[in-house]
Amino acid sequence: MRSVVILVVVFALLMVFGPMLAPYDPTAINIPKRLQPPGGEWLLGTDALGRDILSRLLHGARWSLGLAFVVSFLGLMVGTCVGLIAAQGGRFADWIAMRTTDTFLAFPELIAAVVIAGILGAGTGTLVFALAVTGWMRYARVARGIGLSLATKGYVVQARLAGMHPLTIARWHYLPSLLPSLTVVWTGMFARAILGISALGFLGFGVQPPLPEWGTMLLDARIHMRSTPLQMIWPGIAVVVSVLAINLAGDALRDVLAEQESP
Amino acid sequence: MIRIAADLILRAFVVLTGVALATFALLWHAPGDPALSIAEARYGTVVSKEVLDFIRAEAGFDTGFWTAFWAWLSPLLAGDFGQSSVTGRAVWPDLMTAMSYTLPLALVSLAIGLAISVPLALIATRRPGSWMDRGAVALASVGVAIPAFWLGLLLILLFAVQLGWLPAMGADTRAHAVLPALTLALGVAASLTRIIRSGILEARTQVFLPAFRRRGIPPRNIARDHVAPHAAIPVITVLGLELAFLLEGLVVVEVIFARPGLGSFLVNAIYARDFPKVQAVVLLAAVIFVIVNLAIDLIYRSLDPRMDGRNA
Numbered sequence: 001m002r003s004v005v006i007l008v009v010v011f012a013l014l015m016v017f018g019p020m021l022a023p024y025d026p027t028a029i030n031i032p033k034r035l036q037p038p039g040g041e042w043l044l045g046t047d048a049l050g051r052d053i054l055s056r057l058l059h060g061a062r063w064s065l066g067l068a069f070v071v072s073f074l075g076l077m078v079g080t081c082v083g084l085i086a087a088q089g090g091r092f093a094d095w096i097a098m099r100t101t102d103t104f105l106a107f108p109e110l111i112a113a114v115v116i117a118g119i120l121g122a123g124t125g126t127l128v129f130a131l132a133v134t135g136w137m138r139y140a141r142v143a144r145g146i147g148l149s150l151a152t153k154g155y156v157v158q159a160r161l162a163g164m165h166p167l168t169i170a171r172w173h174y175l176p177s178l179l180p181s182l183t184v185v186w187t188g189m190f191a192r193a194i195l196g197i198s199a200l201g202f203l204g205f206g207v208q209p210p211l212p213e214w215g216t217m218l219l220d221a222r223i224h225m226r227s228t229p230l231q232m233i234w235p236g237i238a239v240v241v242s243v244l245a246i247n248l249a250g251d252a253l254r255d256v257l258a259e260q261e262s263p
Numbered sequence: 264m265i266r267i268a269a270d271l272i273l274r275a276f277v278v279l280t281g282v283a284l285a286t287f288a289l290l291w292h293a294p295g296d297p298a299l300s301i302a303e304a305r306y307g308t309v310v311s312k313e314v315l316d317f318i319r320a321e322a323g324f325d326t327g328f329w330t331a332f333w334a335w336l337s338p339l340l341a342g343d344f345g346q347s348s349v350t351g352r353a354v355w356p357d358l359m360t361a362m363s364y365t366l367p368l369a370l371v372s373l374a375i376g377l378a379i380s381v382p383l384a385l386i387a388t389r390r391p392g393s394w395m396d397r398g399a400v401a402l403a404s405v406g407v408a409i410p411a412f413w414l415g416l417l418l419i420l421l422f423a424v425q426l427g428w429l430p431a432m433g434a435d436t437r438a439h440a441v442l443p444a445l446t447l448a449l450g451v452a453a454s455l456t457r458i459i460r461s462g463i464l465e466a467r468t469q470v471f472l473p474a475f476r477r478r479g480i481p482p483r484n485i486a487r488d489h490v491a492p493h494a495a496i497p498v499i500t501v502l503g504l505e506l507a508f509l510l511e512g513l514v515v516v517e518v519i520f521a522r523p524g525l526g527s528f529l530v531n532a533i534y535a536r537d538f539p540k541v542q543a544v545v546l547l548a549a550v551i552f553v554i555v556n557l558a559i560d561l562i563y564r565s566l567d568p569r570m571d572g573r574n575a
Contacts, residue, residue, distance in 0.1 A: 099274065099277050099278065099281065100281070102274060102277075102278045102281075103277075103278045103281030103282055103285065104285075106278045106279070106281070106282050106549050106552060106553050106556075107282060107545070107548065107549050107552060108506075108507035108508075108510045108511045108548070108552065109507070109511070110511040110514070111510060111511055111514055111529070111548065114514065114529070114530070114533070115289070115529070115533065115541060115545055116289060118530075118533035118534075118541075119289055119290065119293045119533065119536075119538075119541065120289075120292075120293065120294065121294050191408070195410050198410055198412075199410060199411075199412060199511075199515055202410075202412050202515065203514075203515065203518065203530060204534075205533075215410075215412075218412070218413065218416070222416060222519075225416070225419070225420060225424060226424055229420050229424070229425075232416055232417075232420065236409075236410070236413035236416070236417070239408075239410055239413065240405065240408045240409050240410075240413070241408075243407075243408035243410075244404060244405060244408040247404060247407065247408060248404065
């Protein structure tokens with residue numbers, strides 16, 4: 001548990017302060033020094049345009065992890081709202097909200113994101129939109145499920161009978177009970193968002209060059225697989241280690257919550 | 264049971280209508296003049312306004328949203344997927360050709376994934392907490408975190424570039440399918456191992472198992488008759504998610520290995536802004552996905568009678 005916390009903190013710090021540690025400008029082109037091997041002046045070598053790979057990886061953390069944070073947070077907001085509307089709004093609102101959720105779940109999320117980002121035109125804005133639109137449904141299902149179980153609890157019934165506004169009930173009675181489970185869902189969606197951003201970047205529908213996003217870097221590196229295979233290793237390791245850290249944090253969080261619920 | 268089935272089928276119908284509407288709305292709001300891009304792709308030169316108007320009328324772009332939606336949907340309902348806006352060829356035969364590459368790859372990957380994950384989960388749960396168990400869990404956790412496209416590139420690097428054992432690009436021979444299938448199968452195996460393992464551990468906590476053991480029923484029979492069916496329930500519920508995972512992996516894996524399957528079909532159609540092809544893939548995938556999930560739902564309900572309407 002402690003090692004997981006340390007790992008997550010390290011990644012959060014990297015996301016915020018990583019670019020300051022970068023020895024070079026991540027977009028500075030230096031053709032004479034292209035495709036340098038690791039070691040020496042360039043710790044992880046240089047890419048096909050002579051850009052320092054370490055600097056690009058460090059700056060890339062802000063794109064890959066930062067955008068994943070934004071995407072998963074937007075999904076959390078939208079999904080929680082939809083779930084609460086379904087749980088509080090009566091049978092008709094519930095039906096509409098849940099069939100909308102089913103519709104968005106009717107399609108593999110990443111493929112839907114590829115189609116949306118591809119058709120609307122590649123770019124950072126459409127990338128965030130595409131992944132957020134396809135990434136809110138799990139929050140909605142969890143929020144609705146817990147919301148329905150709360151609706152029959154004495155204090156919620158009394159609040160409703162006392163004429164409390166549904167939004168006030170949502171804020172003071174629903175949200176506190178929802179937060180632990182939603183946080184667990186959020187860690188999973190954060191990890192998925194990192195994978196989604198790198199996959200879309202790799203297909204050319206995500207963050208556009210010369211910006212240093214890890215998936216986009218892999219797309220560049222793939223062409224030079226024969227001459228400089230190591231160039232392809234670093235961004236992949238960055239993705240795997242960050243996804244692994246977040247998944248482990250999610251598992252640990254779930255265990256802690258499960259222990260609290262069944263003492 | 265019939266009432267529940269009817270309700271589920273009604274839901275599937277509503278969901279498919281929603282998918283069609285969302286797909287059309289997306290195409291309707293695509294930036295740029297679609298008529299212009301069609302003309303560019305088809306003729307390769309600057310065309311006159313009359314030609315553009317002709318293309319607009321041909322594709323139904325000049326009417327309102329709902330009229331255009333109906334004009335778009337009605338041939339699809341009749342099973343006519345139209346022609347490619349770039350090549351003018353009918354979409355359906357090309358789609359089926361792509362499918363003939365994708366379906367076998369998906370099934371083989373799923374089979375290999377099961378062949379790896381079931382024994383691994385059984386070994387892991389023989390002694391929970393042992394080094395074998397921890398090793399299997401660690402392996403699966405790393406496997407889940409590896410993006411399919413990177414794993415594919417690593418396998419190409421090792422087996423095609425460094426060792427030269429297997430071909431990497433194309434789909435000419437059976438050997439060409441080995442690396443893509445392995446890439447997908449390892450991802451499937453990683454996530455299934457975790458689920459099967461926790462399913463077995465959960466199933467072993469059932470309160471009546473000690474009673475069976477004391478009655479002298481052989482452990483082998485208990486495992487077969489009481490642990491395995493219980494462990495199967497969570498596995499069946501996540502099969503839908505597993506299928507989604509597999510389809511997502513297929514898209515990138517086919518692009519990496521240059522296989523002419525559905526994934527490459529979709530990505531190339533998006534690059535070319537060939538919208539009839541894009542919508543055909545999207546709708547076909549949605550229909551398959553919804554039907555499979557419907558089947559899983561029905562199986563799940565017949566396995567677990569505790570499920571009732573509103574908890575679904």
